[in-house]
Amino acid sequence: MKFTSTRNPKLETGVTEALEAGLAPDGGLYVPAALPRFDAGALRTGISLPECATQVLAPFFDGSMLAGRLDAICREALNLPLPIEPLETTERDAPAWMMELFHGPTAAFKDFAARFLARSLGALRSESSPPSTVLVATSGDTGAAVAAAFHGQPGFRVVILYPEGRVSGRQAHQLGAFGDNVHAFRVEGSFDDCQRLAKQALGDPKMVERHGLTSANSISIGRLLPQISYYALAAVRLRSPEPLDVIVPTGNLGNALACILARDMGFPIRRVYLATNANRTLPEYFAGADYRGRAGLRTLANAMDVGDPSNFERLAWFYRDTNPRDVGIHAESIDDEAIKSCIRREYEMHGRIVCPHTACALELLSRLRADGHRQPALVAATAHPAKFETVIEPIIGREIALPPALEELLKRPSHAEPMAPELGALARVLE
Numbered sequence: 001m002k003f004t005s006t007r008n009p010k011l012e013t014g015v016t017e018a019l020e021a022g023l024a025p026d027g028g029l030y031v032p033a034a035l036p037r038f039d040a041g042a043l044r045t046g047i048s049l050p051e052c053a054t055q056v057l058a059p060f061f062d063g064s065m066l067a068g069r070l071d072a073i074c075r076e077a078l079n080l081p082l083p084i085e086p087l088e089t090t091e092r093d094a095p096a097w098m099m100e101l102f103h104g105p106t107a108a109f110k111d112f113a114a115r116f117l118a119r120s121l122g123a124l125r126s127e128s129s130p131p132s133t134v135l136v137a138t139s140g141d142t143g144a145a146v147a148a149a150f151h152g153q154p155g156f157r158v159v160i161l162y163p164e165g166r167v168s169g170r171q172a173h174q175l176g177a178f179g180d181n182v183h184a185f186r187v188e189g190s191f192d193d194c195q196r197l198a199k200q201a202l203g204d205p206k207m208v209e210r211h212g213l214t215s216a217n218s219i220s221i222g223r224l225l226p227q228i229s230y231y232a233l234a235a236v237r238l239r240s241p242e243p244l245d246v247i248v249p250t251g252n253l254g255n256a257l258a259c260i261l262a263r264d265m266g267f268p269i270r271r272v273y274l275a276t277n278a279n280r281t282l283p284e285y286f287a288g289a290d291y292r293g294r295a296g297l298r299t300l301a302n303a304m305d306v307g308d309p310s311n312f313e314r315l316a317w318f319y320r321d322t323n324p325r326d327v328g329i330h331a332e333s334i335d336d337e338a339i340k341s342c343i344r345r346e347y348e349m350h351g352r353i354v355c356p357h358t359a360c361a362l363e364l365l366s367r368l369r370a371d372g373h374r375q376p377a378l379v380a381a382t383a384h385p386a387k388f389e390t391v392i393e394p395i396i397g398r399e400i401a402l403p404p405a406l407e408e409l410l411k412r413p414s415h416a417e418p419m420a421p422e423l424g425a426l427a428r429v430l431e
């Protein structure tokens with residue numbers, strides 16, 4: 001399979017080059033030149049995620065150096081629990097389920113794709129490869145997932161940039177707790193400053209060459225592709241008589257785009273609903289306005305505080321011959337008040353504790369049902385609530401138990417160096 005840039009169809013490359021580069025040389029994002037079709041009926045209902053991913057991703061890796069390793073990469077990277085639990089429904093409603101994507105080492109869905117990317121890049125190294133530096137700007141969850149995925153992996157070091165005081169206490173502790181080949185820097189600035197620094201460094205050929213810089217942010221095609229597999233698995237496992245509608249908490253549009261691709265590859269999914277927080281760029285676009293990227297607003301669902309979703313460029317590319325607004329994608333904004341009341345309602349009515357991001361999706365489902373929506377539905381749950389205890393505990397009035405992996409990480413000492421929001425400061429710490 002060939003990959004091209006969203007900005008230039010003539011710029012063609014293989015999947016391994018696309019994985020290693022992160023961003024295309026013209027500043028565009030890498031996309032598969034064509035979307036393979038898949039016969040969903042050919043997969044067994046009881047198939048495991050690694051098996052499902054190996055089959056679904058095979059066409060993308062066909063003819064590449066990784067084709068023969070894909071099976072092992074998926075087995076090592078994607079062997080995480082993936083419960084799909086029924087949600088309570090009224091008699092008139094069609095069934096609904098919640099897919100818990102937060103049982104990996106850092107308790108958010110980003111573990112799946114970060115681990116896949118780390119194993120893939122690791123498999124591409126040889127004895128003689130120079131060391132690589134994975135540079136990652138994070139507003140919280142990405143940095144931890146990438147750090148956990150590359151921690152202890154020979155030939156790689158990880159440099160994390162996060163905005164001081166803008167991530168939760170537990171998120172900050174987590175970022176500094178890995179040690180070894182993982183270095184955390186608390187930048188005196190905003191997430192946008194961190195992202196700008198990472199982009200500047202990755203766009204500077206001298207710095208890239210000197211440090212073997214590579215990106216693990218959601219612009220990487222290696223973060224997008226593996227996410228297709230859990231939507232494929234859910235659609236196959238649930239064997240719903242009617243296609244599923246899927247509701248995905250959305251920020252940079254990586255997770256939801258993977259769901260859209262799973263549908264377009266042939267899995268029985270009907271509509272994809274993007275549940276955003278108070279950042280309304282996507283809801284306004286899907287309601288008919290021109291696309292207008294802007295600065296992100298701070299909300300309770302902080303991992304989705306994105307005003308200019310990077311994967312929108314990929315979505316526009318996939319639907320360049322039609323209109324993304326006409327292909328069964330809907331978006332709705334859920335504000336902080338609605339997030340809080342959803343967290344309270346879920347706890348009081350069902351004893352279920354959900355993170356603020358997952359709450360956006362559950363709130364959207366309940367609005368859809370109230371409007372007469374009768375399709376079987378799947379909600380993606382993106383993080384464990386214990387990561388956002390400062391938001392949730394005051395609402396539900398009790399402590400949230402930590403999952404074991406997170407507890408272990410939070411017991412370790414944590415260290416992050418301060419850093420000024422300037423390229424010179426980044427260049428110095430890379431040395």
Ligand SMILES: *Cc1c(COP(=O)(O)O)cnc(C)c1O
Pocket residue numbers: 108109110141142218249250251252253254255256303304357358382383
């Ligand atoms: C990153 C993140 C999101 C947003 O995912 P995108 O792929 O950026 O749309 C949602 N929820 C949680 C918990 C996250 O960490």
